[in-house]
Amino acid sequence: MVFIPIFPSKQLVYNMHIYAHFQEKLRHHLQEKAQAQGLDLGQNLARVMVEPPRDPAHGCMATNAAMVVSKGFGMNPRALAEELKAFLEGLEGVANVEIAGPGFINLRLKPSFWQSQIPEILCKDADYGKLSPQKPLNVNVEYVSVNPTGPMHVGHSRVAVVGDVMSNLMEKAGHRVTREFYINDAGAQADKLAKSAYVRACQALGQDVSDPEDYPGDYLIPVGKVLAEKFGPDLLEGDFEAWLEKLRPVAIEAMMDLIKEDLQTLGIQHDLFTSERSLVEAGKVDEAVKSLTAKDFIYKGTLPRPKGAEDDPDWTPQERLLFRSTHFGDDIDRALTKEDDRWTYFASDIAYHYDKCQRGFDLLINVWGADHGGYIKRLEGAIEAIAGRKDAMKVILCNMVKFLKDGEPVTMSKRSGTFISVQDVVEEVGQDVVRLIMMTRRNDAPLDFDFKEVTEKTKDNPVFYIQYAHARAHSLLRAAKEAFPKVDFDLNALANVDFSTLQSEEELATLKILCQWPRQIEQAVEAFEPHRLVYALEEIAGAFHALWTAGKENTILRFIHPEDQARTQAKIGLVMAIACVIRSGLQVLGVQAVEEMR
Numbered sequence: 001m002v003f004i005p006i007f008p009s010k011q012l013v014y015n016m017h018i019y020a021h022f023q024e025k026l027r028h029h030l031q032e033k034a035q036a037q038g039l040d041l042g043q044n045l046a047r048v049m050v051e052p053p054r055d056p057a058h059g060c061m062a063t064n065a066a067m068v069v070s071k072g073f074g075m076n077p078r079a080l081a082e083e084l085k086a087f088l089e090g091l092e093g094v095a096n097v098e099i100a101g102p103g104f105i106n107l108r109l110k111p112s113f114w115q116s117q118i119p120e121i122l123c124k125d126a127d128y129g130k131l132s133p134q135k136p137l138n139v140n141v142e143y144v145s146v147n148p149t150g151p152m153h154v155g156h157s158r159v160a161v162v163g164d165v166m167s168n169l170m171e172k173a174g175h176r177v178t179r180e181f182y183i184n185d186a187g188a189q190a191d192k193l194a195k196s197a198y199v200r201a202c203q204a205l206g207q208d209v210s211d212p213e214d215y216p217g218d219y220l221i222p223v224g225k226v227l228a229e230k231f232g233p234d235l236l237e238g239d240f241e242a243w244l245e246k247l248r249p250v251a252i253e254a255m256m257d258l259i260k261e262d263l264q265t266l267g268i269q270h271d272l273f274t275s276e277r278s279l280v281e282a283g284k285v286d287e288a289v290k291s292l293t294a295k296d297f298i299y300k301g302t303l304p305r306p307k308g309a310e311d312d313p314d315w316t317p318q319e320r321l322l323f324r325s326t327h328f329g330d331d332i333d334r335a336l337t338k339e340d341d342r343w344t345y346f347a348s349d350i351a352y353h354y355d356k357c358q359r360g361f362d363l364l365i366n367v368w369g370a371d372h373g374g375y376i377k378r379l380e381g382a383i384e385a386i387a388g389r390k391d392a393m394k395v396i397l398c399n400m401v402k403f404l405k406d407g408e409p410v411t412m413s414k415r416s417g418t419f420i421s422v423q424d425v426v427e428e429v430g431q432d433v434v435r436l437i438m439m440t441r442r443n444d445a446p447l448d449f450d451f452k453e454v455t456e457k458t459k460d461n462p463v464f465y466i467q468y469a470h471a472r473a474h475s476l477l478r479a480a481k482e483a484f485p486k487v488d489f490d491l492n493a494l495a496n497v498d499f500s501t502l503q504s505e506e507e508l509a510t511l512k513i514l515c516q517w518p519r520q521i522e523q524a525v526e527a528f529e530p531h532r533l534v535y536a537l538e539e540i541a542g543a544f545h546a547l548w549t550a551g552k553e554n555t556i557l558r559f560i561h562p563e564d565q566a567r568t569q570a571k572i573g574l575v576m577a578i579a580c581v582i583r584s585g586l587q588v589l590g591v592q593a594v595e596e597m598r
Contacts, residue, residue, distance in 0.1 A: 017131075017518035018117070019061065022091065022107070023050035026065055029087050034072065041072040050107075052516060059098065059106035060512060066103040077103030114511040115502055119495040121514060121577040126584045126593075129517045130172055131525075137175045140356050141167045143367035144263065144270075145182040148255040149193045151219055152262040154420045155369070158398045158447065161438040161590075163367035164268045165530045166396065168588045170365075173525040178361070179270045182352060185252050186276040187345065191244060197251040198240050200224025205236060223254040262422040267431050267590050276348050279355060285343050288354035288386070289321065289336065297324050297385045303335060323350070328381025350382045353393070357386050364393040365528070370444065373397055394528050398443045404450040429455055432591045436463045439534045439589060457597075459545075462538055466582060467594050469541035472548065473579035474595040476559050480572045483562050487569065491580070494573040501570045504557060506550055510543040511574070517581050521588075530588070537585045544578050 027048050034041045048069060053062040066081035073080055081103040088097045088105065093113030098106045121128045143163020146156050163179075170177045184190075196212035201224040203209060212220065227250060228235065235243060256273070263269070279285065292298045302317035321336040323346070336347040356364055364383065368375075376395050383393040403410045403420055410420055426434055433454050440462055441447045457464045481489055502508070517536065524532040551558040559571040583593040 017522065018515055019050050019052070019519050020522075022061060023048065023063075025091060026050060026063060026084070026088070029084075030065065030069055034069075037073070039072055041069050044069050044072055052512075052519075053106060056509070056512075058100065060109040061107040063105045063107070066105060070103065081105050111503055111508055112500070114508055114515065115499040117511065117515050118499050118502075118573050118577050121580050122491045122495040122573065125491055125580050126587050128580050129521045129584045131174045131518065131521060133174045137170075137362040138360055139167075139170050139175045139177045139363045139365060140180055140359075140361040141170065141177060141365045141367065142180045142182055142356075143167075144259075144268075145184065146259065147184050147189050148252050148259060149189055149215055150217055150255060151258045152422045154401065154403055154422055154425050154449075157266060157422050157425065157434060158401050158438045158443075159367050159369055160263065160266055160268055160422075161435050162396060162398050162443050162530065163365075164266070165435075165439055165533075165589055166365060166367060166528070168590060169521070169525055169530045169533070172521055172584075172588050175363075178272060180272045180274060180356075181270045183252070183256065183273055183275045183277075185248075186280055186348060190248055190252060190277075193255065194244055194248040194251045195240055196220055197223045197227055197254075198235070198243060198247055201227035201231070201235055201247075204228035205233060207236060219258060223251060226250065226254060265423050265426045265431065266434065274352065274355075276352065279351050280343065280348060284351040284355050285347050288351040289347065291354065292323070292350070292382075292385055295385060297327070298322065298336065299324065301333065304332060321347075323378070323382060323385075325378040325381040328377070328384055330377045330381055334378045346378065346382075349379060350386075353379070353383055354386050357383075357392070362392075365396065366393065367396045367398065367443075370397045370399045396443055396528055399446045401438070401447045401449050404448060406452060407450070410451070425449075432467070433463050436466070436534065436589055436591050439531045442529065442531055462534060463591075464597075465545075466534075466537045466541045466586070467592070468597055469544050470579055470582045470586070470593045471595055471597045472544070473575045473582075476575050477572060477579075479560050480568055483560055484565055484568065487565060489569070489572060489576075491576060494569065494576055497569040497573055498566060499570045499573060501567050502574055506547050506557060507574060510540075510547055510578070513540055513543050514577055514581050517584065533585050533588055537582060540578060540581055540585075544575075 027045055030041065030048065031045060034045075048063065048065045050061050050063045050065075053059055066077045066084055070077040070080045078099060081099045084105060085097045085099060088094055088107060093109050093116075095108045095110045098108075100106055124130070141163055143166075144152075144156060144160045146152060152160070167177045167179050192214040196215040197220050199209055199212040200220045204221075204225045205228050227247060230250065231243070231246070240247075289298055299322055300319055301322045302319055303322070305312075305315060305317075318339060320338075322333040323336055325334045326332060334346055335344055336350070338344055353364060366379075372395075376397075380390075380393060380395070384390050386392075403425070422434075429451060437449055437454050438447070454461060454463065457468075459465050477489060481487075502511070517540075520532060520536040524530055547557060548559070559568070559575055561567045561571070579593075586593045
């Protein structure tokens with residue numbers, strides 16, 4: 001198996017947003033300058049960055065170039081900055097260059113440069129921000145993977161949405177993505193599910209038995225009826241153990257149908273469903289163990305005495321197969337076999353990831369609930385042992401979601417009586433609301449989901465705020481068409497108008513925010529933080545709403561000028577560029593870009 005580094009030293013991976021454009025120009029110049037002097041800048045060249053300044057008052061772009069490579073030239077950083085200033089001032093679109101502090105360089109770009117970006121946005125429409133990596137990766141995103149013992153509850157919805165948006169984000173970055181669901185159907189819980197379904201089947205056949213103890217939810221009643229119809233009165237003969245092997249796959253399939261229905265409610269479709277039991281039966285665990293044993297990562301040994309059992313006279317060490325997870329920073333080596341020599345869940349998980357690597361994936365992304373945090377170190381070690389590198393896998397942990405109504409926790413469900421189902425929530429607030437709200441915080445931060453607040457039409461509700469900006473853009477488009485009924489306002493026509501009239505500070509500031517969008521995609525991918533896109537969309541929506549409000553007092557900033565067709569076309573071109581970028585972001589989030597608000 002051949003693997004490649006994922007994001008090597010944060011070097012340029014994508015071609016080519018405007019900041020990367022200037023960055024490449026600067027790196028190339030520094031490289032030529034070094035070669036002319038017989039110098040090698042080494043890894044320092046890759047540390048040269050061109051980024052938006054933290055304070056917009058400092059200019060349009062800033063670079064650390066003089067600070068990170070001056071030593072390679074044997075120069076003072078400020079002296080090198082002075083030399084670089086002349087080069088940067090000669091680049092197309094640069095208005096002036098300023099040196100700050102010990103050698104930071106700030107660039108101001110001409111209004112014409114920012115105006116020239118509008119046609120590109122309009123021509124690409126929702127594809128604006130889509131990146132073209134030099135080496136597209138085969139990426140596997142495994143998410144949800146709940147135990148198939150019942151319908152999804154809302155605690156799973158954040159993992160589901162984060163995983164789906166992460167998949168969309170990787171595709172937006174130009175990578176090839178497989179969305180995968182791992183079915184945990186080989187453990188004791190699968191047997192308990194089959195037993196509970198068996199009880200429901202006995203009830204369906206008229207037997208007077210108590211509701212199942214393990215999974216008493218009503219969702220198993222129709223499953224019991226299916227089993228009763230399939231196997232008939234014969235089910236009542238003998239005991240459950242005799243029927244286990246026949247009942248388990250039917251019960252699992254029925255539960256997976258429920259889960260897939262819940263996922264569809266969230267707008268989620270997986271490409272592949274992989275069964276743990278099928279991997280075990282296919283010998284994948286034996287194959288993976290054999291491979292890692294040959295590399296001396298698996299050995300026979302005994303586990304240390306468990307904590308709390310220091311004085312237990314009945315505890316005796318037992319030899320088992322162990323994985324050398326301490327070699328990868330774990331606190332103890334981990335067992336691959338149980339006391340009865342059956343495989344542990346960890347062994348099956350190693351086999352599953354071994355199988356994924358064999359299928360040719362360059363990057364494995366696992367999206368889990370926060371309660372799996374203690375499991376990461378051992379699995380990271382196993383993947384490193386399999387792949388031969390540390391960056392083959394990334395685990396994204398999602399913290400809990402607290403569901404509230406008027407500030408009080410919601411705990412009951414229509415479907416089960418014990419938990420809130422995904423369908424309950426989507427039926428009440430809508431798919432778009434659920435998906436976007438789940439992305440409003442870092443995945444590892446707790447999240448409050450208040451049913452009242454998430455549906456309010458206020459600027460504090462990001463769902464309304466962002467969607468309203470897109471709807472407002474289309475409202476202005478309709479107004480422009482009414483003012484100039486003979487003018488073509490489609491995106492291709494707008495891309496060819498003259499944007500030189502967009503000179504105000506507010507308009508140019510909005511344009512600069514729009515042009516950061518491809519870089520926002522790049523950074524969200526490199527950080528594995530898709531929630532950043534919501535922050536970026538809120539900033540874009542905020543700039544647009546502020547521009548619209550400013551037009552109430554300053555007529556020059558208004559978008560429709562009935563007496564001036566050319567000015568109106570330029571303004572609407574900017575408006576539709578805003579709509580394109582918002583649409584691009586909502587597409588990644590899996591949220592509708594509405595053209596009218598109800």
